[in-house]
Amino acid sequence: MKLHRILAMFWRHIYLYRHSITRLVEIFYWPLLDLLVWGFVSLYISRLSGEGKSTPNFLGLFLGALILWDILFRSQQGISVSFLEEVWARNFLNLFVSPLTIGEYLVSLMLVAVFKVVVVFLISALLAWLLYSFNLFILGIYILPFMLNLIILGWAIGIITTGLILRFGQQAEVLAWGIAFLFQPISAVFYPVSVLPKFLQSLARIIPASYVFEGMRAVIFGRGFPTGLLVRAFSLNLVYLSLALFFFFLMFRQVRARGLLARMGE
Amino acid sequence: MTGSSLPVLEVKNLTKNYNSFQAVKGVSFELYPGEILGLLGPNGAGKTTIIHLLLGLTSPTSGEIRIFGLNPEKPRQREKILGRMNFSSTYVAMPYSLTLRESLQVFARLYGVKKARAKVEFLIEQFDLKEVADRPIRTLSSGQMTRLNLAKAFINDPEILLLDEPTASLDPDIADRTRTYLKEVKKSKNTAILCTSHNMQEMEEISDHLLFLNHGEIIARGTPQEVISRFRGEDLEDVFLKIAREARL
Numbered sequence: 001m002k003l004h005r006i007l008a009m010f011w012r013h014i015y016l017y018r019h020s021i022t023r024l025v026e027i028f029y030w031p032l033l034d035l036l037v038w039g040f041v042s043l044y045i046s047r048l049s050g051e052g053k054s055t056p057n058f059l060g061l062f063l064g065a066l067i068l069w070d071i072l073f074r075s076q077q078g079i080s081v082s083f084l085e086e087v088w089a090r091n092f093l094n095l096f097v098s099p100l101t102i103g104e105y106l107v108s109l110m111l112v113a114v115f116k117v118v119v120v121f122l123i124s125a126l127l128a129w130l131l132y133s134f135n136l137f138i139l140g141i142y143i144l145p146f147m148l149n150l151i152i153l154g155w156a157i158g159i160i161t162t163g164l165i166l167r168f169g170q171q172a173e174v175l176a177w178g179i180a181f182l183f184q185p186i187s188a189v190f191y192p193v194s195v196l197p198k199f200l201q202s203l204a205r206i207i208p209a210s211y212v213f214e215g216m217r218a219v220i221f222g223r224g225f226p227t228g229l230l231v232r233a234f235s236l237n238l239v240y241l242s243l244a245l246f247f248f249f250l251m252f253r254q255v256r257a258r259g260l261l262a263r264m265g266e
Numbered sequence: 267m268t269g270s271s272l273p274v275l276e277v278k279n280l281t282k283n284y285n286s287f288q289a290v291k292g293v294s295f296e297l298y299p300g301e302i303l304g305l306l307g308p309n310g311a312g313k314t315t316i317i318h319l320l321l322g323l324t325s326p327t328s329g330e331i332r333i334f335g336l337n338p339e340k341p342r343q344r345e346k347i348l349g350r351m352n353f354s355s356t357y358v359a360m361p362y363s364l365t366l367r368e369s370l371q372v373f374a375r376l377y378g379v380k381k382a383r384a385k386v387e388f389l390i391e392q393f394d395l396k397e398v399a400d401r402p403i404r405t406l407s408s409g410q411m412t413r414l415n416l417a418k419a420f421i422n423d424p425e426i427l428l429l430d431e432p433t434a435s436l437d438p439d440i441a442d443r444t445r446t447y448l449k450e451v452k453k454s455k456n457t458a459i460l461c462t463s464h465n466m467q468e469m470e471e472i473s474d475h476l477l478f479l480n481h482g483e484i485i486a487r488g489t490p491q492e493v494i495s496r497f498r499g500e501d502l503e504d505v506f507l508k509i510a511r512e513a514r515l
Contacts, residue, residue: 090359094418097321098376099349101341259284259315259324 022174029178036185044191060220063134065189065213067124071147072187072209073180074120075154078113079106080161080176087165092264102252106245109162110155117151139219145230149212152237154180159244163251169264188213208233208240273298274426274458275320280329282315282482289315291482292329297426300456302448304463304473304490306502308510312482313462317428320460321353333426349377354419355430356412362404366395366414369403370421377422389417392447394440408435416444420451427451429461433468445472466503476502480509 017024086092095105128134137143161179164172186200187209193201204210211233215226255261275297282290290312297303305313318324320331322338334350336343360369367386374382390399393413398406406414412435419427432448433441449472451457463469469476470490478486478493486493490502499505 085361089361090357091361093323093353093355093358094360094373095376096323097348097353098373099345099378100376101345256323257325259282259289259318262314262318262323 020171022171026174026178030181033181033184037190040185040195041190044195047195057220059132059134060138061217062190063128063132064136064139064216064220067121067128067136068146068150068212068216069184069187069189070120070124071117072150072154072157072183074116075113075151076158076161076180077154077176078116079109079155079158080165080179082109082112083162083165084173084176087264093262096261102249106159106248109158113155113158114151117147117154121147139216142215142219142225145234146212146216149208149230149233149237152234152241153208156237156240156244157183159241159248163244163248166248166255166264167251167260169260183207183209186210192217206236208236211236271299274334275460276330276332277316277320278330280316280319280331281327282312282319282324283327289482290319290326293479293482293484295477295484295487297458297460299425299458300452301474302452302459302461302472304461304469304476305479306462306466306469306476306506307479308506310481311479313479314430315482316479317353317430317460317462320428322348349422350424351426351428352377352419352422352424353428353430354415354432356415356432356434357430358415359411360403360414360418363402365400365402366390366406366410367399369414370417373418373421379422385421389420392420393417394443409437409440412436413440413444423455425457427457427459429459429463431463432461433463433465441468448472466501466506470502478505478509485509 125136161175186204187207193204211229215229218226273296278294280293307313322344333347336347338344338347370386379385390396433444476493477484497505
């Protein structure tokens with residue numbers, strides 16, 4: 001073993017971090033998110049036991065939340081990873097020199113996202129029932145508006161991510177894997193919004209997913225269908241999807257003017 | 267230029283700047299049905315930028331492009347134009363996990379080809395790809411990949427074909443068959459072809475006319491013989507070497 005060769009390889013990786021902010025941020029990103037999510041989950045559980053309330057159906061709360069969260073994540077990935085597939089395959093240019101319009105391309109990605117979501121959802125629901133006897137369909141017909149809202153939010157996040165990858169290239173690829181999780185702590189997936197500190201509660205109010213997960217808990221606790229929460233989620237989602245599309249078209253125009261579109265495809 | 271027919275492609279005073287760098291400087295030319303126009307020049311001369319401008323992959327700083335009389339800068343017109351033309355480049359690939367046949371079928375759908383299955387099978391035969399038609403694209407050699415790209419370029423029977431280094435990485439036999447096919451298509455279907463290549467012998471053989479670019483400007487145009495005579499070269503390769511070396515001085 002030669003120290004100079006080991007150090008050469010050590011520096012080869014350290015140089016990467018000097019030139020890539022995204023790689024540097026990623027080192028802290030996941031531990032911080034884990035700390036936030038699991039910290040708030042612990043807080044929620046200890047508050048419940050401290051107040052002497054009867055233990056809620058944790059299996060339903062956590063498994064239901066996990067499966068619904070995956071809908072948002074798969075929907076976002078259905079857009080951004082499908083886009084990356086074209087970049088990795090160097091097929092991007094072939095598509096954009098065909099009569100395919102940007103609008104048609106985005107709609108096709110949204111369809112891919114829905115397909116992935118449905119497949120993953122059905123498999124997860126089946127496994128939850130087989131392994132844990134948890135029937136996700138206790139949410140009944142309410143599950144459809146929950147899913148729809150999460151799919152639309154996933155589309156919006158995916159389209160913004162794709163716009164950023166288009167503009168900043170490979171450096172921004174990491175967003176495709178991690179950006180959805182940025183919303184997890186303030187989406188109150190595994191705990192109610194009231195567990196969050198005040199400033200994070202304000203942020204949660206502008207995240208449509210937080211209304212969906214609050215709604216899911218309301219149904220599980222037998223508090224009825226949360227129409228108001230879902231209307232708020234849906235309204236916010238429409239705003240975010242419109243903004244995401246505007247952002248994507250803006251990025252596309254910039255990238256085209258700078259000649260970066262061709263570079264991305266080769 | 268071919269007799270009295272109208273040009274399918276007209277470029278007037280085309281300029282493309284990237285900040286202070288001028289990649290293309292006031293280029294004008296026309297392309298007619300049934301014509302092969304060769305775009306030559308050293309690396310960085312502006313050939314690829316011109317092709318990207320024609321495909322609408324980047325927008326011109328100034329100047330005008332008309333394809334079939336339409337403006338590719340207008341999205342609806344661009345869609346119509348791209349349905350009637352196609353492009354092939356050695357530097358572009360296709361989805362790795364799809365088989366060659368599946369990939370061609372996807373493009374047939376994208377271009378709205380009628381009788382898509384028959385068209386795909388014809389192209390597989392034409393480009394000698396039958397043996398590898400059901401293999402994933404990631405397993406293809408670079409020569410097979412180039413042939414697949416060419417097959418894709420003919421999927422919609424384009425009236426204009428833009429080719430960037432069409433025979434790079436092909437063996438001499440397949441390269442020769444490709445050249446013969448290009449000449450046949452030009453003749454039988456009256457296809458207009460704009461082609462870049464660093465293979466001067468090939469350009470001399472297939473081109474009706476040439477545009478010689480240097481530093482983003484056209485420095486010579488005409489038939490291969492006219493360009494050779496103008497620079498007092500022995501052949502096109504000799505002319506290319508003279509220009510490229512002068513440019514680097």
